[in-house]
Amino acid sequence: MENIFVLKFLFLWKTECVLCTAVDEGCEHVHKVVEQVTSMGFPCYIAMLEQVMALQPHLPFLRTQEWKEMKHTVDENLRKKFCELFSSCKTASAQQDLHDQLLQTVLKQCAYSLGFRKMFLGDNSTTLSVRILSQVALGRGSQLPARVHFKATSQNVEVYRPMRELLENEIIDYLNLQNITVPRPPTFQPNCTSIASCTEEFVRCLQKDFPATIPTIFRTGDKLVSTTETAKEHDSSADSFTNDDFCALCASNLDTEKGEASALNATVVSQKYSSKRPQEILQQNAVPVQECSKDPGGGMCHCARGGGGCGKTEVNVDQKWEMAKTVEQCLCYGCRVTLRDLADTGLLPAKVQAAVAEQKQRKIMREQIQDFLL
Numbered sequence: 496m497e498n499i500f501v502l503k504f505l506f507l508w509k510t511e512c513v514l515c516t517a518v519d520e521g522c523e524h525v526h527k528v529v530e531q532v533t534s535m536g537f538p539c540y541i542a543m544l545e546q547v548m549a550l551q552p553h554l555p556f557l558r559t560q561e562w563k564e565m566k567h568t569v570d571e572n573l574r575k576k577f578c579e580l581f582s583s584c585k586t587a588s589a590q591q592d593l594h595d596q597l598l599q600t601v602l603k604q605c606a607y608s609l610g611f612r613k614m615f616l617g618d619n620s621t622t623l624s625v626r627i628l629s630q631v632a633l634g635r636g637s638q639l640p641a642r643v644h645f646k647a648t649s650q651n652v653e654v655y656r657p658m659r660e661l662l663e664n665e666i667i668d669y670l671n672l673q674n675i676t677v678p679r680p681p682t683f684q685p686n687c688t689s690i691a692s693c694t695e696e697f698v699r700c701l702q703k704d705f706p707a708t709i710p711t712i713f714r715t716g717d718k719l720v721s722t723t724e725t726a727k728e729h730d731s732s733a734d735s736f737t738n739d740d741f742c743a744l745c746a747s748n749l750d751t752e753k754g755e756a757s758a759l760n761a762t763v764v765s766q767k768y769s770s771k772r773p774q775e776i777l778q779q780n781a782v783p784v785q786e787c788s789k790d791p792g793g794g795m796c797h798c799a800r801g802g803g804g805c806g807k808t809e810v811n812v813d814q815k816w817e818m819a820k821t822v823e824q825c826l827c828y829g830c831r832v833t834l835r836d837l838a839d840t841g842l843l844p845a846k847v848q849a850a851v852a853e854q855k856q857r858k859i860m861r862e863q864i865q866d867f868l869l
């Protein structure tokens with residue numbers, strides 16, 4: 496179990512390693528953390544966050560002397576895809592949220608592939624208070640129980656948070672008393688301010704003057720339960736929940752089936768009429784007539800305006816639009832919000848796209864046999 500406990504720090508370091516320009520410097524930080532962990536007698540596994548882009552998860556490897564001497568063990572192709580995905584995020588909040596979801600996915604994948612069915616995380620009440628407020632702002636309010644409660648089950652792995660009752664300061668003081676030097680775990684830092692970073696600054700500033708701030712937020716957030724979770728607990732039939740009930744990106748229970756008289760439906764309708772249609776995007780991205788290869792003379796092709804011709808731009812935009820809509824149907828509300836700030840859904844991890852394709856196929860099959868079901 497200790498292996499997984501330290502893994503989170505490694506991922507965070509590794510993320511820095513991937514995203515920062517000074518790769519060597521990032522690797523040095525990873526080595527420092529690994530040295531610290533192994534010096535305390537814990538076996539230490541290492542995995543890369545970029546592996547989330549691969550269709551099949553890679554097995555984390557045990558820290559050995561050989562690894563110590565290795566510099567770059569990252570698959571360049573995966574690294575490139577990973578960087579493209581994060582570069583395509585239009586906002587820092589989307590970048591941060593996507594990073595958090597992928598980190599959780601890789602942690603659970605690694606735990607599962609190593610044969611662990613229980614995973615202990617080092618979340619404390621300070622980080623959880625920030626998470627409670629920021630997750631609500633990001634549209635993930637229904638997922639709070641899974642992200643805050645002492646125990647939550649996701650992707651066949653039970654996640655525990657044994658230190659959630661402690662403040663960050665208390666943990667740091669304890670480590671100092673025990674003469675344990677732990678390199679400060681770095682967090683993912685987008686270039687500009689995100690909702691999560693603003694929330695963290697707000698909560699920490701408030702805590703300085705009002706020490707009851709964090710306990711109050713934490714206790715309040717801890718009482719919240721999801722109606723989906725409650726329904727699941729009361730449902731005696733475990734088979735009633737299929738893969739289609741889970742988000743393809745973050746694996747949370749889907750919270751998007753709320754009926755017509757719901758705030759979610761009102762938001763969807765509003766977005767439907769206020770967002771740009773493919774035709775409008777086409778007009779914005781239209782290739783100037785004189786640049787069209789099919790009509791070098793210019794003037795008659797109109798290919799980019801949906802009027803015929805080569806139709807290349809039209810197909811690409813339509814395909815992207817359709818794909819984004821298909822992916823959106825398989826995501827929870829929070830992931831949909833993040834997806835809206837992603838320039839191209841085709842850059843999402845291969846496993847997410849495979850899950851979307853599978854859900855789409857199941858939906859088609861269900862519609863086909865609908866009339867024959869008893």
Ligand SMILES: [Zn+2]
Pocket residue numbers: 742743744745746747826827828829830831
């Ligand atoms: Zn999701």
